[in-house]
Amino acid sequence: xxxxxxxxxxxxxxxxxxxxxxxxxxxxxxxxxxxxxxxxxxxxxxxxxxxxxxxxxxxxxxxxxxxxxxxxxxxxxxxxxxxxxxxxxxxxxxxxxxxxxxxxxxxxxxxxxxxxxxxxxxxxxxxxxxxxxxxxxxxxxxxxxxxxxxxxxxxxxxxxxxxxxxxxxxxxxxxxxxxxxxxxxxxxxxxxxxxxxxxxxxxxxxxxxxxxxxxxxxxxxxxxxxxxxxxxxxxxxxxxxxxxxxxxxxxxxxxxxxxxxxxxxxxx
Amino acid sequence: xxxxxxxxxxxxxxxxxxxxxxxxxxxxxxxxxxxxxxxxxxxxxxxxxxxxxxxxxxxxxxxxxxxxxxxxxxxxxxxxxxxxxxxxxxxxxxxxxxxxxxxxxxxxxxxxxxxxxxxxxxxxxxxxxxxxxxxxxxxxxxxxxxxxxxxxxxxxxxxxxxxxxxxxxxxxxxxxxxxxxxxxxxxxxxxxxxxxxxxxxxxxxxxxxxxxxxxxxxxxxxxxxxxxxxxxxxxxxxxxxxxxxxxxxxxxxxxxxxxxxxxxxxxxxxxxxxxxxxxxxx
Numbered sequence: 238x239x240x241x242x243x244x245x246x247x248x249x250x251x252x253x254x255x256x257x258x259x260x261x262x263x264x265x266x267x268x269x270x271x272x273x274x275x276x277x278x279x280x281x282x283x284x285x286x287x288x289x290x291x292x293x294x295x296x297x298x299x300x301x302x303x304x305x306x307x308x309x310x311x312x313x314x315x316x317x318x319x320x321x322x323x324x325x326x327x328x329x330x331x332x333x334x335x336x337x338x339x340x341x342x343x344x345x346x347x348x349x350x351x352x353x354x355x356x357x358x359x360x361x362x363x364x365x366x367x368x369x370x371x372x373x374x375x376x377x378x379x380x381x382x383x384x385x386x387x388x389x390x391x392x393x394x395x396x397x398x399x400x401x402x403x404x405x406x407x408x409x410x411x412x413x414x415x416x417x418x419x420x421x422x423x424x425x426x427x428x429x430x431x432x433x434x435x436x437x438x439x440x441x442x443x444x445x446x447x448x449x450x451x452x453x454x455x456x457x458x459x460x461x462x463x464x465x466x467x468x469x470x471x472x473x474x475x476x477x478x479x480x481x482x483x484x485x486x487x488x489x490x491x492x493x494x495x496x497x498x499x500x501x502x503x504x505x
Numbered sequence: 506x507x508x509x510x511x512x513x514x515x516x517x518x519x520x521x522x523x524x525x526x527x528x529x530x531x532x533x534x535x536x537x538x539x540x541x542x543x544x545x546x547x548x549x550x551x552x553x554x555x556x557x558x559x560x561x562x563x564x565x566x567x568x569x570x571x572x573x574x575x576x577x578x579x580x581x582x583x584x585x586x587x588x589x590x591x592x593x594x595x596x597x598x599x600x601x602x603x604x605x606x607x608x609x610x611x612x613x614x615x616x617x618x619x620x621x622x623x624x625x626x627x628x629x630x631x632x633x634x635x636x637x638x639x640x641x642x643x644x645x646x647x648x649x650x651x652x653x654x655x656x657x658x659x660x661x662x663x664x665x666x667x668x669x670x671x672x673x674x675x676x677x678x679x680x681x682x683x684x685x686x687x688x689x690x691x692x693x694x695x696x697x698x699x700x701x702x703x704x705x706x707x708x709x710x711x712x713x714x715x716x717x718x719x720x721x722x723x724x725x726x727x728x729x730x731x732x733x734x735x736x737x738x739x740x741x742x743x744x745x746x747x748x749x750x751x752x753x754x755x756x757x758x759x760x761x762x763x764x765x766x767x768x769x770x771x772x773x774x775x776x777x778x779x780x781x782x783x784x785x786x787x
Contacts, residue, residue, distance in 0.1 A: 307615070307618075329622065343616045348533070356533045358529070359528065359533075362518055363522075364521070364525055
C-alpha cells in the first residue's frame with residue numbers, strides 16, 4: 238500500500254552558488270476552482286532567515302496558495318519548490334523542511350499538549366524518546382511546560398497558537414508558513430506571537446512566510462508580497478515596495494497598488 | 506551564507522520512521538476513542554440490543570438447520586453473533602470516515618496530510634487505526650456474549666482475529682472511499698441510510714442465505730453479491746477455526762479495490778482539489 242520511499246539519488250554536491258537556493262520558490266503558479274480563477278501567475282521567493290509578509294485582503298488567494306504549498310491541493314500550473322525540492326516531484330523531501338500553522342485550529346482538543354506534540358512527531362517519523370525531549374524543550378520555550386499534561390481545550394486562544402507554532406517547529410523545519418496566525422487574538426497575545434516568530438528568523442535562520450491582512454504586523458526590514466485578487470501586485474523589501482508605489486507607508490502603498498478606497502480588515 | 510541555505514540530497518524514509526508513524530497514528534486514534542466513552546458504549550449497546558431483544562424474540566420464529574461451520578443445532582443468538590460482530594465493524598468503519606469528514610472540516614486532517622510520508626501510507630495507517638478500534642469493540646462484545654451462552658471454541662477467539670482485521674480494513678476503506686465524496690456532515694446521514702442498512706439487511710447477518718433463497722431468488726443473488734455477506738461468513742467460519750475461501754477471496758479483493766479507490770480519491774491533484782477552498786479562504 239505504501240508507495241516506495243523516495244530513493245536517495247546521487248545529487249550534485251552543493252556548489253558555492255547553491256547558497257542562493259531560496260527557502261520557498263513559487264514560479265508561475267495559477268489555480269482555478271472550476272471557472273473561478275483563484276491565483277494567476279504567482280511568482281515570488283522567500284529567502285532563508287527572512288521574514289516575508291504575504292499581504293492581501295480576505296479572498297486574495299492566500300489560503301489557496303498555502304494549500305498548494307502544503308500539497309493539500311495538486312498544482313495545476315506552475316511550480317513550487319522548498320529549498321530546491323519540487324513539491325510535486327519530491328513531496329516527502331519538500332514537506333520535511335516545511336512547518337505550517339494553518340488558519341483554522343488543527344489541534345486535538347481532548348488530548349494533552351504533550352500528546353498533540355507526540356502525534357505530530359510520529360507523523361514525521363521522529364522516535365518517541367527524541368519526540369519527548371523536543372516536546373519538553375519547545376513547551377519550555379513557549380512557557381507552557383506546566384500545562385504539558387492538561388487538555389488543549391483548556392488553553393486560551395493565544396496559548397493554542399503558541400502550541401501550534403511549537404508543533405510546527407518540532408521536526409526542525411527550515412521554512413515556516415503561518416496563515417493569519419494572529420486572527421482572533423488579543424493585543425498582548427498577538428505581540429507575543431509576532432516577536433516569537435521574528436526571533437526564530439534571527440536566531441535560527443528560519444525562512445518565514447507570514448500571511449496577513451494586518452498592516453501593522455509588517456516592519457521596515459521585512460520582505461513583502463502584495464497579493465490581490467489572485468495576482469502579485471508588488472514584491473521586494475518593504476521600503477522598496479513603498480517607494481515604488483510613491484507612498485510613505487505600507488498602508489498607503491497597499492491602497493495605491495490595489496486602488497482600494499477603504500481599508501477593510503484594518504491595520505493600526 | 507552557511508549550510509542552512511544549501512539543498513541537501515533526498516534521504517527518503519527509513520523503515521523505523523514508517524513504524525513510528527504507524528504506531529503514532531494508531532496511538533492517537535486509540536486515545537481519541539478512549540476520550541469518547543459514549544461512542545464505545547453505543548458501539549456495544551447496538552449489537553447487544555439485537556442480541557438480547559431481537560434474537561430472543563426471533564428464536565422461536567426462525568429454525569436454523571445444521572449448516573457449516575456449525576456441527577450441531579444452534580440457537581438463533583449463536584447464529585447472528587458473527588453478523589453482529591461484522592455490524593460493529595460496519596458502523597465503526599463508517600464512523601471513522603465520518604470522523605474524517607469532521608476532521609477535514611475542523612482542519613485535523615490537514616495535520617495528517619502535511620506529513621512528509623507518502624499519502625497512501627498515511628491513509629493506510631488511518632485505516633489500520635480504525636480497524637484496531639473496531640477490534641476493541643468486537644472483543645468487548647464477545648466477552649459479554651460469552652455470558653449469554655455464545656461460546657465458540659477457545660481457539661476461535663484467536664483464529665477470528667485475522668478475519669476481523671481483514672473485514673475491518675474492507676469496511677474502513679469503503680467508508681473512506683465514501684467520505685472522500687462527501688462535502689458535509691449532513692449528507693453523511695443519507696449515506697448511513699443508503700449504505701449501512703441495505704448492506705446489513707441484504708446479507709447473511711440475520712438469516713442463513715438458503716432461507717433467503719426460498720423466499721426470493723433475486724434477493725439471494727443480491728445477498729451473494731454483497732461484500733458484507735462475505736465479511737460475515739469469513740468471520741463466522743473463522744470463529745469456529747475454519748476458512749471460507751470464497752469469502753476470503755471476496756473480502757480481500759474488495760479491500761484492495763476500495764483501498765486503491767480511497768487513496769486515489771485523496772490524491773492531492775484530484776479528490777480534495779475538486780472541492781474548492783478548504784476553509785479559511787475569506
